[in-house]
Amino acid sequence: MGIIKRNVLFAAVLLLLFHRPVLANTILSTTGTFAVDDAEQSFNFTLASAATVTMRTWSFGGGTNANGSVITTGGFAPVLSLFNASGSQPLLAFDTGGTAPLACGPRNIDPVTGFCLDAYLNDFLSAGSYILVLTQFDNTPNGPNLSDGFFEQGNGNFTGGPFFLNAGTGFQRTGDWAVDITTAPEPSTAALLIPILTLFVIAHAVRTRRV
Amino acid sequence: MTKGLVLAAVLFGLPVAVSAATGIVVGDTYISPINPTINFGNATALNIGGGASALIQVDLSSLPTGLLASNIRRATLTVFVNKVFIAGGLDFSQVTTPWSEGTVTFNTQPTIRGTPFINNVAVNTSATFLTVDITDLVQQWVTGVSPNFGVEITAAVAAPGTVVNLDSKESTSTSHSAFADITIQF
Numbered sequence: 457m458g459i460i461k462r463n464v465l466f467a468a469v470l471l472l473l474f475h476r477p478v479l480a481n482t483i484l485s486t487t488g489t490f491a492v493d494d495a496e497q498s499f500n501f502t503l504a505s506a507a508t509v510t511m512r513t514w515s516f517g518g519g520t521n522a523n524g525s526v527i528t529t530g531g532f533a534p535v536l537s538l539f540n541a542s543g544s545q546p547l548l549a550f551d552t553g554g555t556a557p558l559a560c561g562p563r564n565i566d567p568v569t570g571f572c573l574d575a576y577l578n579d580f581l582s583a584g585s586y587i588l589v590l591t592q593f594d595n596t597p598n599g600p601n602l603s604d605g606f607f608e609q610g611n612g613n614f615t616g617g618p619f620f621l622n623a624g625t626g627f628q629r630t631g632d633w634a635v636d637i638t639t640a641p642e643p644s645t646a647a648l649l650i651p652i653l654t655l656f657v658i659a660h661a662v663r664t665r666r667v
Numbered sequence: 668m669t670k671g672l673v674l675a676a677v678l679f680g681l682p683v684a685v686s687a688a689t690g691i692v693v694g695d696t697y698i699s700p701i702n703p704t705i706n707f708g709n710a711t712a713l714n715i716g717g718g719a720s721a722l723i724q725v726d727l728s729s730l731p732t733g734l735l736a737s738n739i740r741r742a743t744l745t746v747f748v749n750k751v752f753i754a755g756g757l758d759f760s761q762v763t764t765p766w767s768e769g770t771v772t773f774n775t776q777p778t779i780r781g782t783p784f785i786n787n788v789a790v791n792t793s794a795t796f797l798t799v800d801i802t803d804l805v806q807q808w809v810t811g812v813s814p815n816f817g818v819e820i821t822a823a824v825a826a827p828g829t830v831v832n833l834d835s836k837e838s839t840s841t842s843h844s845a846f847a848d849i850t851i852q853f
Contacts (some may be wrong), residue, residue: 555751571752623752624717624830625701
């Protein structure tokens with residue numbers, strides 16, 4: 457066996473030994489169905505340490521959620537609002553979806569409407585407890601704190617559908633929703649070892665050639 | 668400054684300072700070919716795109732009487748783009764026949780002047796104000812060259828796939844009603 461072949465095999469064996477798949481850490485991945493337009497669904501979660509957290513829906517444009525389940529398109533236009541769970545429960549961020557066709561970000565475009573209205577939040581959060589609230593567009597936060605409520609609170613059929621999306625020609629949607637909360641994956645063992653292994657392989661090759 | 672003083676200044680050519688006035692919206696709605704007999708005068712959003720278009724009329728009665736076209740130094744119309752579903756552009760056209768916010772539908776829609784007076788104004792970002800120049804239009808309205816029946820806003824001919832929602836004056840929680848800003852000079 458040639459020197460180069462031997463070195464490549466050596467590196468491949470090391471990579472296989474140390475490789476771990478890169479996966480996001482799932483805090484929550486769940487689905488459900490709203491019965492009325494002004495429904496709210498809260499998700500409480502706690503971070504033991506600071507992390508970049510992705511909070512997103514899949515039910516408008518469809519996709520595969522963190523559980524690996526295929527989520528079909530057709531759900532209502534969602535809004536995700538993130539509040540700090542402590543103190544006055546201040547609003548930290550909210551999202552009402554992207555703008556097609558060029559500002560969708562990671563959201564999928566719904567083939568029926570042409571819109572990319574899944575909600576997507578990606579924030580670096582410090583350790584602590586948080587409340588993520590799912591509502592339907594345009595049932596957005598009324599003020600800076602959770603206690604301020606939401607714009608369409610108490611208006612159970614504010615779309616006239618329910619779940620009618622008043623945009624363009626108008627579209628009848630469903631009450632289905634799918635929400636993921638995940639933290640960014642730590643770099644895999646393999647990813648950390650690749651530079652070291654590369655150097656090792658080079659050094660090994662040089663040494664073998666000298667011998 | 669009272670209307671009388673302004674009128675005197677206009678008539679006698681007296682130098683008068685520049686002043687500003689705001690034209691508030693007295694009627695806004697949208698019309699939709701999907702629901703051609705439904706009136707959306709109470710809607711909190713003005714739906715534009717997919718054939719739907721918005722109608723907006725501003726009240727200019729607060730302006731001094733006797734104004735000449737040259738007294739309208741500049742006039743703008745500002746709308747609040749609540750949500751951009753599909754980015755693109757908007758056309759603004761002059762409405763040439765009367766309509767009523769509480770009754771107008773797609774089937775009873777007013778006529779508009781042949782071509783838009785402003786074409787393909789880019790609209791890409793949600794939750795932003797959009798301001799267009801309507802100086803020529805206000806000059807026509809205040810001098811009686813054309814009656815003030817407002818403007819129609821449609822997806823631009825150059826960007827027909829555009830879909831946006833504007834805030835209407837009924838969207839009271841946001842206070843983002845459209846308005847006209849008029850600068851008068853004597």
